[in-house]
Amino acid sequence: MKIYFAGSIRGGREDADLYMQIIEILSNYGEVLTEHVGDPSLTSLGDDGPSDRFIHDRDVEWLKAADVLVAEVTQVSMGVGYEIGRAIEAGKPVLCLFRPDAGKNLSAMIAGCPDVKLVNYNEFSAIKKVIDTFLKRF
Amino acid sequence: MKIYFAGSIRGGREDADLYMQIIEILSNYGEVLTEHVGDPSLTSLGDDGPSDRFIHDRDVEWLKAADVLVAEVTQVSMGVGYEIGRAIEAGKPVLCLFRPDAGKNLSAMIAGCPDVKLVNYNEFSAIKKVIDTFLKRF
Numbered sequence: 001m002k003i004y005f006a007g008s009i010r011g012g013r014e015d016a017d018l019y020m021q022i023i024e025i026l027s028n029y030g031e032v033l034t035e036h037v038g039d040p041s042l043t044s045l046g047d048d049g050p051s052d053r054f055i056h057d058r059d060v061e062w063l064k065a066a067d068v069l070v071a072e073v074t075q076v077s078m079g080v081g082y083e084i085g086r087a088i089e090a091g092k093p094v095l096c097l098f099r100p101d102a103g104k105n106l107s108a109m110i111a112g113c114p115d116v117k118l119v120n121y122n123e124f125s126a127i128k129k130v131i132d133t134f135l136k137r138f
Numbered sequence: 139m140k141i142y143f144a145g146s147i148r149g150g151r152e153d154a155d156l157y158m159q160i161i162e163i164l165s166n167y168g169e170v171l172t173e174h175v176g177d178p179s180l181t182s183l184g185d186d187g188p189s190d191r192f193i194h195d196r197d198v199e200w201l202k203a204a205d206v207l208v209a210e211v212t213q214v215s216m217g218v219g220y221e222i223g224r225a226i227e228a229g230k231p232v233l234c235l236f237r238p239d240a241g242k243n244l245s246a247m248i249a250g251c252p253d254v255k256l257v258n259y260n261e262f263s264a265i266k267k268v269i270d271t272f273l274k275r276f
């Protein structure tokens with residue numbers, strides 16, 4: 001299984017450690033195409049490629065190749081929203097993980113999308129079961 | 139012409155007045171389906187509908203009906219990213235307006251998307267010509 005993990009880069013790297021831990025769990029189920037999203041050395045300058053065009057085209061190619069998209073949506077990010085929008089429009093399964101306790105208002109476009117499986121969580125320990133339940137369907 | 143204007147709601151309402159002025163310009167070219175995005179009484183709680191599902195489905199219906207999408211992308215917003223992603227995947231023309239002076243890092247998924255017409259601006263007075271040039275093609 002090919003998994004596209006989406007997390008904030010230029011929207012802010014406050015959750016980078018969390019992304020790395022989620023990617024570690026996901027890698028038990030298949031190939032995580034976007035492992036760099038959890039790289040602690042990657043800053044909000046978002047220099048994960050030689051140009052914006054390169055980054056976009058590489059990520060969209062991965063998105064098209066992916067069987068599922070898993071996103072951590074607590075940190076507000078234009079790129080994560082874009083990736084979810086493209087995945088939904090293309091009919092791919094999408095799991096979104098959100099921490100209500102973080103004090104952010106989740107977009108109605110994510111919270112209200114009937115094709116998104118949205119799971120609220122507060123403890124990291126809850127994620128493993130959520131991911132297992134979601135991915136074992138595929 | 140039906141125009142979908144996208145601006146941040148739950149991502150932050152700092153640019154609400156600007157959205158209203160852009161909508162005013164756009165309304166000279168056609169019907170702006172999302173006029174409420176410029177409503178100064180709409181806060182970042184995003185209560186522009188009875189439920190998230192209602193908001194999502196109404197906005198996606200408008201997006202599907204729209205001939206073009208115009209977005210102000212300076213304020214980081216998951217919903218604006220989602221709308222741009224769906225519009226691009228569906229093959230609709232997209233114009234994005236960004237203010238480099240505002241100190242935000244624009245996502246590579248927007249800045250690097252070859253199907254997005256991205257225009258950087260700093261003075262509001264520049265927008266009228268940008269919109270005219272973009273919309274007169276349709």
